[in-house]
Amino acid sequence: MARLEIRGLRKSYGKVEALKGIDLDIADGEFCVFVGPSGCGKSTLLRTIAGLEDINAGTIDIDGEVVNNLRPRDRNIAMVFQNYALYPYLNVYENIAFGLRARKVPDAEVKVRVGNAAEMLGISGLLDRTPRQLSGGQRQRVAIGRAVVRDARLFLFDEPLSNLDAQLRDGMRAEIKRLHQEIGKTTIYVTHDQIEAMTLADRIVLLRDGLIEQQGAPLDLFERPATRFVAGFLGSPQMNFVETKLEQADDGLALVFDQDRKLPLDPTRVPAFDKWRGRDVILGIRPEHMSRSGDGASRKPAETPLNVLVDLVQPTGTRTYAQFRLNGTEITVELPSHTVERPGTTIEILVDMSRIILVDPETQRVIPG
Amino acid sequence: MNSGGATGETVAGPGGPALLTRASQAADRNFKYWMIFPAVLVILLIGLFPVIYTLIVSTQNLTMMDEDTTFHGLMHYRALLEDARFWESLLHTFIFVVVALPAELIFGLAMAYLFLERLPGRQIFVALLVLPVITSPIIAGATWRLLFDNRFGPINQILGWFAGEPVPILWTVDPNFVYPAILIAEIWQWTPFMFLLLLAALSNVDQSQIEAAELDGAGFWRTFTRIVLPAIWPVMAIAVLIRALDLFRLFDVIWALTRGGPGTSTETISIYAYVLGFQQFETSYTSAMAFLVIVILAVSITLILRRMEIDR
Amino acid sequence: MRADKGLGLTLRYVTAIAVTVVFLFPIYWLAMISFKTPEEIFAFPPVWWPESIQFANYAVLFKDGDVDTIWNSMVIATVSTVCAMFLGTMCAYSIARFRTGGNFFADWVLSNRMIPPIVIVFPIFLLYVQLGWVDTYVGLIVLYTAFNLPYVIWMMRGYIQDIPLELEESALVDGCSRWQVFMKVVWPMARGGLFATAVFTFVFAWNEFIFALVLTRSDVTTFPVQVTHYFGGQSNFWAKIAAMSMLGTVPIFIAVALLQRFLVRGISLGAVKG
Ligand SMILES: Nc1ncnc2c1ncn2[C@@H]1O[C@H](COP(=O)(O)OP(=O)(O)O)[C@@H](O)[C@H]1O
Numbered sequence: 001m002a003r004l005e006i007r008g009l010r011k012s013y014g015k016v017e018a019l020k021g022i023d024l025d026i027a028d029g030e031f032c033v034f035v036g037p038s039g040c041g042k043s044t045l046l047r048t049i050a051g052l053e054d055i056n057a058g059t060i061d062i063d064g065e066v067v068n069n070l071r072p073r074d075r076n077i078a079m080v081f082q083n084y085a086l087y088p089y090l091n092v093y094e095n096i097a098f099g100l101r102a103r104k105v106p107d108a109e110v111k112v113r114v115g116n117a118a119e120m121l122g123i124s125g126l127l128d129r130t131p132r133q134l135s136g137g138q139r140q141r142v143a144i145g146r147a148v149v150r151d152a153r154l155f156l157f158d159e160p161l162s163n164l165d166a167q168l169r170d171g172m173r174a175e176i177k178r179l180h181q182e183i184g185k186t187t188i189y190v191t192h193d194q195i196e197a198m199t200l201a202d203r204i205v206l207l208r209d210g211l212i213e214q215q216g217a218p219l220d221l222f223e224r225p226a227t228r229f230v231a232g233f234l235g236s237p238q239m240n241f242v243e244t245k246l247e248q249a250d251d252g253l254a255l256v257f258d259q260d261r262k263l264p265l266d267p268t269r270v271p272a273f274d275k276w277r278g279r280d281v282i283l284g285i286r287p288e289h290m291s292r293s294g295d296g297a298s299r300k301p302a303e304t305p306l307n308v309l310v311d312l313v314q315p316t317g318t319r320t321y322a323q324f325r326l327n328g329t330e331i332t333v334e335l336p337s338h339t340v341e342r343p344g345t346t347i348e349i350l351v352d353m354s355r356i357i358l359v360d361p362e363t364q365r366v367i368p369g
Numbered sequence: 370m371n372s373g374g375a376t377g378e379t380v381a382g383p384g385g386p387a388l389l390t391r392a393s394q395a396a397d398r399n400f401k402y403w404m405i406f407p408a409v410l411v412i413l414l415i416g417l418f419p420v421i422y423t424l425i426v427s428t429q430n431l432t433m434m435d436e437d438t439t440f441h442g443l444m445h446y447r448a449l450l451e452d453a454r455f456w457e458s459l460l461h462t463f464i465f466v467v468v469a470l471p472a473e474l475i476f477g478l479a480m481a482y483l484f485l486e487r488l489p490g491r492q493i494f495v496a497l498l499v500l501p502v503i504t505s506p507i508i509a510g511a512t513w514r515l516l517f518d519n520r521f522g523p524i525n526q527i528l529g530w531f532a533g534e535p536v537p538i539l540w541t542v543d544p545n546f547v548y549p550a551i552l553i554a555e556i557w558q559w560t561p562f563m564f565l566l567l568l569a570a571l572s573n574v575d576q577s578q579i580e581a582a583e584l585d586g587a588g589f590w591r592t593f594t595r596i597v598l599p600a601i602w603p604v605m606a607i608a609v610l611i612r613a614l615d616l617f618r619l620f621d622v623i624w625a626l627t628r629g630g631p632g633t634s635t636e637t638i639s640i641y642a643y644v645l646g647f648q649q650f651e652t653s654y655t656s657a658m659a660f661l662v663i664v665i666l667a668v669s670i671t672l673i674l675r676r677m678e679i680d681r
Numbered sequence: 682m683r684a685d686k687g688l689g690l691t692l693r694y695v696t697a698i699a700v701t702v703v704f705l706f707p708i709y710w711l712a713m714i715s716f717k718t719p720e721e722i723f724a725f726p727p728v729w730w731p732e733s734i735q736f737a738n739y740a741v742l743f744k745d746g747d748v749d750t751i752w753n754s755m756v757i758a759t760v761s762t763v764c765a766m767f768l769g770t771m772c773a774y775s776i777a778r779f780r781t782g783g784n785f786f787a788d789w790v791l792s793n794r795m796i797p798p799i800v801i802v803f804p805i806f807l808l809y810v811q812l813g814w815v816d817t818y819v820g821l822i823v824l825y826t827a828f829n830l831p832y833v834i835w836m837m838r839g840y841i842q843d844i845p846l847e848l849e850e851s852a853l854v855d856g857c858s859r860w861q862v863f864m865k866v867v868w869p870m871a872r873g874g875l876f877a878t879a880v881f882t883f884v885f886a887w888n889e890f891i892f893a894l895v896l897t898r899s900d901v902t903t904f905p906v907q908v909t910h911y912f913g914g915q916s917n918f919w920a921k922i923a924a925m926s927m928l929g930t931v932p933i934f935i936a937v938a939l940l941q942r943f944l945v946r947g948i949s950l951g952a953v954k955g
């Protein structure tokens with residue numbers, strides 16, 4: 001059981017600054033996910049916590065004890081690696097027992113603890129095999145078993161599922177979540193996959209270029225992104241961004257586009273955006289927050305129609321993605337299947353103006369309101 | 370080394386154990402130096418001590434008779450420059466290098482091509498062909514001594530079949546035949562070395578590039594110089610370098626076949642240094658020669674490595 | 682070239698066999714002499730195939746105690762190989778994982794491999810006279826260890842670099858000290874490379890001649906030196922040369938045959954991986 005407190009953490013590799021000042025608190029028992037594009041410093045942050053990398057500045061504090069100068073073995077942390085890190089010359093039993101052996105735990109206790117861990121992960125039947133004789137999913141379980149058996153105070157996972165095929169990944173994801181609920185240990189999980197992050201996390205820490213871009217509960221981040229980067233990173237397909245202008249229209253404000261198309265702002269949000277009147281902004285709108293008019297559903301008050309010419313149709317079976325151009329930018333809209341059959345059709349799109357965000361083009365930050 | 374071992378999962382608190390942890394942390398920091406320390410110590414025995422020792426002794430005047438350890442400057446180096454036997458031994462060494470090295474390379478390459486394409490039982494051929502390489506050079510020399518025997522050896526016998534009359538060549542004595550004899554033994558032993566490395570290198574050449582070149586109408590020679598040679602060059606360079614260094618220190622085979630004879634006609638640097646040092650006990654003079662050889666080697670290796678850029 | 686596949690294959694086969702016969706003939710001749718009677722050895726014209734395989738030439742070596750030199754070679758080669766492997770792998774690990782000493786150190790280590798034995802044997806001899814190490818096991822063992830270390834370090838560095846770093850990091854997190862990581866992870870993971878490298882280290886020490894010639898007298902004479910004792914001015918002890926050479930060579934042939942797949946990487950300083 002552990003609380004983690006990180007203050008002003010910096011780490012460089014030669015000239016490359018991988019972490020540029022991280023402040024982070026993780027509560028006892030929390031499932032925290034570090035997410036971000038490849039190369040943003042997720043692994044580096046995780047490895048500094050594990051003690052595998054020296055740091056250049058700042059403190060790492062576990063349960064009130066600064067661990068900066070503790071070696072990995074003295075931090076009492078368990079870690080699961082991307083490529084499983086199983087020892088090919090040991091069988092599954094000895095692989096799981098490795099950490100216990102290193103700490104000279106008596107044989108009898110090793111036996112009990114390995115047995116329990118194997119039971120929990122459903123690999124009791126595999127204990128005599130060597131890693132080579134296991135499938136990817138089984139290897140992953142053994143790797144997790146190695147961590148679980150240790151009874152460490154903090155669990156670290158570095159992209160544990162990225163080597164598995166898609167189907168297996170979904171299953172293992174659920175299992176990791178279940179495991180966390182059972183054991184309740186503080187867990188930090190690194191992934192570049194935003195769906196994994198959304199589904200697993202109590203809290204998401206979104207990293208970008210060695211800094212924390214935003215952190216919070218998954219839905220908080222999804223619904224109230226602080227920056228264009230966060231808004232674009234979470235959600236699939238990505239949020240659409242269109243450069244546009246906020247202008248006076250009738251008795252409120254409207255976003256204006258080419259071909260005289262306009263989207264009047266939701267009256268309730270007008271006061272917040274008032275000082276952006278007449279200025280350039282970037283509109284952010286998720287594909288699922290647009291629909292085709294005349295779908296049968298009655299129109300909500302915040303929805304505003306927009307005439308668009310569809311130039312690309314991508315059916316996925318459950319949904320269909322259609323693309324159209326707006327101010328020279330390709331916009332994707334998510335529609336029910338069969339809503340549009342082929343490109344070249346002009347349709348009327350309804351935009352849910354209560355869900356749009358506006359981004360300051362200078363700072364790339366989301367304008368509050 | 371074992372701090373925290375017996376305490377199992379409990380983590381060192383702020384009390385005593387933390388001190389232990391800190392101590393072993395220092396051990397961690399110095400770990401990498403401790404790991405190289407013993408090896409470096411032993412290597413210095415051959416890598417530093419002899420160099421310094423020969424340098425010092427070469428400026429004194431130690432001989433079998435005399436224990437004169439006063440400073441004599443570059444006396445021996447000057448004498449060395451005027452020592453015809455030294456220059457001749459250098460020349461002999463040079464002859465062995467420039468004849469044997471290309472011969473081994475060309476024969477090795479030809480053999481590698483012979484075994485490059487699929488040939489059932491190739492593994493067995495390769496396993497047999499490598500045997501000369503792993504034979505002790507002195508044993509190889511001894512073996513050839515038996516083969517070259519003018520009366521009871523098979524070589525003269527076989528030559529006799531072709532000549533149609535008995536061939537009485539004194540291979541290890543006749544000045545006209547000692548060089549061929551030594552070179553044959555040397556080439557016999559080390560051609561398979563070249564063969565093995567070049568076969569491995571050739572097998573790794575991207576086959577599709579060769580096929581593309583052939584489709585473009587390139588002949589064998591063009592394909593070889595444009596595609597194959599650049600691809601095998603790194604391995605070939607290392608093989609040539611290793612063999613050049615070995616040939617430069619050639620000793621065993623000559624020792625077994627001619628001991629540098631007749632007279633001093635097949636004396637290499639190594640043989641001459643041995644004779645000077647261990648038969649005539651010219652301690653300081655030998656040291657000067659040894660040091661000069663070290664300098665020559667150090668300079669040429671540096672230059673060669675830089676030219677070939679095979680370093681990494 | 683491709684068209685006449687059948688003919689080409691036959692031709693290549695014939696050539697391959699011819700080449701192999703040429704290269705194996707000296708070894709065959711050596712083996713045959715070791716089995717011949719004195720009359721057969723000194724027959725003119727030479728006897729190409731002995732009447733009967735007889736082991737008298739070997740029996741003499743055993744009776745006179747000449748085979749002790751094989752034992753000496755065995756002790757010296759084995760102990761120096763173990764020492765070189767252990768110290769060398771430690772050093773290689775440090776270089777591979779921590780870049781200890783940087784490129785300069787790695788180059789310096791390798792450059793020691795290039796020193797001709799004749800250059801160092803003289804000062805070493807004088808040093809050993811002082812230390813009383815001439816004609817002792819320890820003298821040759823230390824020297825062969827030193828001479829093999831650069832090779833071991835160079836080779837093992839390559840093998841260690843191929844070990845996934847994650848395995849070591851995982852062990853560190855799991856509670857191993859650096860030394861334990863080396864013993865429990867690096868050592869077993871590098872096993873294949875260790876054997877391959879050890880064979881060549883062993884072969885070098887086993888075959889070495891100059892050092893042994895200078896630094897042994899009678900107590901620890903190694904077999905290559907012993908063979909040269911049979912060289913005479915006019916009459917060579919042919920039977921002994923052949924039998925002794927066989928005793929010293931066949932074990933190496935067997936050892937290397939067992940490690941075929943490491944052969945190329947081993948003798949090319951790792952220039953060819955595989
Ligand atoms: N050992 C290293 N040496 C040099 N640069 C490194 C090293 N490890 C990571 N980096 C750099 O640090 C940055 C962050 O890397 P990392 O933490 O691995 O990213 P990711 O978020 O994909 O896990 C990257 O720019 C990477 O190139």
Ligand SMILES: [Mg+2]
Binds near residue numbers: 043044
């Ligand atoms: Mg990563």
